[in-house]
Amino acid sequence: xxxxPLQILLVEDNAGDVRLLxxxxxxxxxxxxxLTHLLRMSEAETHLAKGGVDIVLLDLGLPDGHGLDxxxxxxxxxxxxxxIVLTGLDDEALAAEAMNAGAQDYLIKGQIENRALPRxxxxxxxxxxxxxxxDLIRTHQMQxxxxxxxxxxxELRSPLTAVRQFVTILLDGLAGELNPEQRQYLEIVLRNVxxxxxxxxxxxxxxGVQAGKLKIELQCASVSxxxxxxxxTLTGAAAAKGIILPADIEPALPSVCADPxxxxxxxxxxxxxxxxxxxxxxxxxxxxxxxxxxxxxLLVEVSDSGCGIDPDMTERIFERLFQASxxxxxxxxxxxxxxxxxxxxxTRQGGKIWAKSTPGQxxxxxxxxxxxxLPKLLAPAFSEERQTERPITVVVTELGSQTGWLSNxxxxxxxxxxxxxxxxxxxxxxxxxxxxxDSAGPVELLFIVAITDGIGGEAICNRIRKQLxxxxxxxxxxxxxxxxxxxxxxxxxxxxxxxxxxxxxxAIDIQELMSKEISARQVRNG
Amino acid sequence: xxSRKILIVDDNADIRLGMHLxxxxxxxxxxxxxxxFSGVAEARKHRPDLIILDLGLPAGDGFTxxxxxxxxxxxxxxxxxxxxxxxxxxxxxxxxxxxxxxFLQKPVNDAExxxxxxxxxxxxxxxxKPTLYDQGSV
Numbered sequence: 284x285x286x287x288p289l290q291i292l293l294v295e296d297n298a299g300d301v302r303l304l305x306x307x308x309x310x311x312x313x314x315x316x317x318l319t320h321l322l323r324m325s326e327a328e329t330h331l332a333k334g335g336v337d338i339v340l341l342d343l344g345l346p347d348g349h350g351l352d353x354x355x356x357x358x359x360x361x362x363x364x365x366x367i368v369l370t371g372l373d374d375e376a377l378a379a380e381a382m383n384a385g386a387q388d389y390l391i392k393g394q395i396e397n398r399a400l401p402r403x404x405x406x407x408x409x410x411x412x413x414x415x416x417x418d419l420i421r422t423h424q425m426q427x428x429x430x431x432x433x434x435x436x437x438e439l440r441s442p443l444t445a446v447r448q449f450v451t452i453l454l455d456g457l458a459g460e461l462n463p464e465q466r467q468y469l470e471i472v473l474r475n476v477x478x479x480x481x482x483x484x485x486x487x488x489x490x491g492v493q494a495g496k497l498k499i500e501l502q503c504a505s506v507s508x509x510x511x512x513x514x515x516t517l518t519g520a521a522a523a524k525g526i527i528l529p530a531d532i533e534p535a536l537p538s539v540c541a542d543p544x545x546x547x548x549x550x551x552x553x554x555x556x557x558x559x560x561x562x563x564x565x566x567x568x569x570x571x572x573x574x575x576x577x578x579x580x581l582l583v584e585v586s587d588s589g590c591g592i593d594p595d596m597t598e599r600i601f602e603r604l605f606q607a608s609x610x611x612x613x614x615x616x617x618x619x620x621x622x623x624x625x626x627x628x629x630t631r632q633g634g635k636i637w638a639k640s641t642p643g644q645x646x647x648x649x650x651x652x653x654x655x656x657l658p659k660l661l662a663p664a665f666s667e668e669r670q671t672e673r674p675i676t677v678v679v680t681e682l683g684s685q686t687g688w689l690s691n692x693x694x695x696x697x698x699x700x701x702x703x704x705x706x707x708x709x710x711x712x713x714x715x716x717x718x719x720x721d722s723a724g725p726v727e728l729l730f731i732v733a734i735t736d737g738i739g740g741e742a743i744c745n746r747i748r749k750q751l752x753x754x755x756x757x758x759x760x761x762x763x764x765x766x767x768x769x770x771x772x773x774x775x776x777x778x779x780x781x782x783x784x785x786x787x788x789x790a791i792d793i794q795e796l797m798s799k800e801i802s803a804r805q806v807r808n809g
Numbered sequence: 810x811x812s813r814k815i816l817i818v819d820d821n822a823d824i825r826l827g828m829h830l831x832x833x834x835x836x837x838x839x840x841x842x843x844x845x846f847s848g849v850a851e852a853r854k855h856r857p858d859l860i861i862l863d864l865g866l867p868a869g870d871g872f873t874x875x876x877x878x879x880x881x882x883x884x885x886x887x888x889x890x891x892x893x894x895x896x897x898x899x900x901x902x903x904x905x906x907x908x909x910x911x912f913l914q915k916p917v918n919d920a921e922x923x924x925x926x927x928x929x930x931x932x933x934x935x936x937x938k939p940t941l942y943d944q945g946s947v
Contacts, residue, residue: 440916441894441915441916444915444916445823445824445827448827448831448918448919449823449827451919452827452830452831455834457830457831457833457834458830758902761902761905761906
């Protein structure tokens with residue numbers, strides 16, 4: 284089979300080096316290689332963007348590009364094309380760094396053997412092709428597995444729902460009174476159905492974890508509510524084993540910046556595990572406090588009086604499909620996905636999760652969530668390079684529904700998509716789209732804090748209106764929208780004031796403005 | 810007060826029976842249809858106070874049923890709750906446009922279904938027999 288000539292792009296400004304390299308290629312068959320030579324990185328970028336190049340020979344000292352930066356620029360211009368770096372004898376360290384930055388290989392000028400160069404290029408291209416192919420196959424396999432898992436768990440859910448429905452119908456006495464024995468057996472069925480259900484949900488979730496797309500929408504959330512929900516949900520399971528489930532909830536706990544549904548999910552997995560691994564008549568305790576080691580975080584601890592964990596295992600238990608080998612818990616085996624899901628969720632909300640245990644004396648699982656702080660969220664907008672007295676504008680987007688029948692779940696889903704849209708309408712990535720803090724009845728309010736004047740504010744509004752008008756997503760969901768801006772009185776930072784104090788002041792003003800907008804709608808909507 | 814009448818249109822017999830038992834226990838009278846054609850016929854015959862409608866049906870689909878009902882003045886006013894395994898905002902939006910009062914995604918638990926029925930019929934909460942067992946999230 285006749286091969287196509289290899290298209291080589293040589294980017295080199297030293298005429299002597301170019302001549303040498305050209306000479307080496309001149310000894311090869313004419314149809315084997317085709318060499319294009321350019322002097323500057325900017326020209327190379329344009330050429331690469333057009334496509335058709337098989338491999339790049341790149342000098343690291345060009346008139347308009349130097350060092351690793353040139354490698355990165357070459358990759359950015361043509362992501363799939365392998366790069367071989369040309370360096371001087373004294374620059375091998377730089378060459379090694381270039382390899383780390385994504386170069387396929389390096390050649391030292393003056394040490395390139397005539398016949399070796401074409402071979403090196405052929406090999407580099409081949410190696411690169413194989414690597415790309417392997418990556419692609421792996422991606423496809425993962426994708427297939429995720430789709431398969433997602434499909435299977437979806438299909439398993441329907442018949443299981445019917446089982447559950449009829450068991451509850453019997454238990455509720457809708458088909459006549461049950462005798463105590465019948466009731467006891469049906470409760471066993473229900474317990475197992477619920478367990479199966481949660482395993483299927485785990486499977487469904489984990490297909491999302493793998494793809495890194497478990498949805499998380501950060502907002503101002505209450506950990507106390509999540510604890511109350513968890514205790515409420517699991518009191519029955521604990522009582523069945525004679526386990527007490529005390530929760531010390533401090534009333535004045537600060538809110539956290541997290542996804543409330545995900546906080547609940549995490550706590551349920553932890554407490555449910557604790558109940559499983561604690562012998563009858565034990566205690567599972569939930570405690571919270573400000574994290575001593577970093578007061579910007581809230582700490583939640585779930586401790587049990589169970590069998591404990593081997594200290595060597597306290598990290599491995601968060602791995603996927605890890606199973607406890609404890610025979611006492613053998614009849615409670617789940618899929619070994621719970622803690623893995625927890626870790627993914629907690630980490631992606633900016634927190635940490637870890638376990639400590641003394642075997643035989645129970646285990647303590649600790650989770651941290653970042654404490655909600657408006658000044659901290661605003662900080663990027665006032666970073667040093669923008670430390671000015673320029674005006675602050677708050678852009679407000681209001682979403683309403685025509686039907687008023689949207690469930691909270693659906694609403695959360697839709698707002699997520701719209702938040703992404705709004706993020707794309709910002710002029711500077713330093714402007715801040717605030718997380719959801721409060722709901723104003725049947726409407727949703729989204730706030731953007733931008734450092735700009737009224738003209739800039741109006742420009743952002745126009746971009747948002749245009750985007751939302753054209754949003755298929757919004758149209759399908761039957762949502763209405765309106766966007767406007769509110770200028771904030773310029774707040775001057777005096778020279779003696781720390782940045783923290785200044786941000787605190789701005790945050791108070793913004794908070795006030797948001798409360799005003801929210802309460803105006805609550806009044807309007809009764 | 811006479812018990813309110815609910816028509817269940819779903820091609821899955823298990824689901825029809827399960828809903829019937831729940832609704833009966835909450836003092837609703839139930840009627841059934843297993844396809845789009847008889848869905849309209851049964852509605853004409855019994856004039857229910859509410860219709861629970863699946864979207865995937867033989868002889869048409871849920872949308873066909875809603876379209877036909879809309880053309881018959883005394884049936885056009887009946888509130889419809891769509892309960893479907895079909896995914897996506899597209900179906901939800903289409904259902905609302907066709908006049909559905911609510912859209913529930915299967916699997917639905919009984920507590921949720923009863924709450925939506927009460928809302929659609931304008932009945933105050935807590936007037937019916939609560940379900941003791943099927944309140945957990947599914």
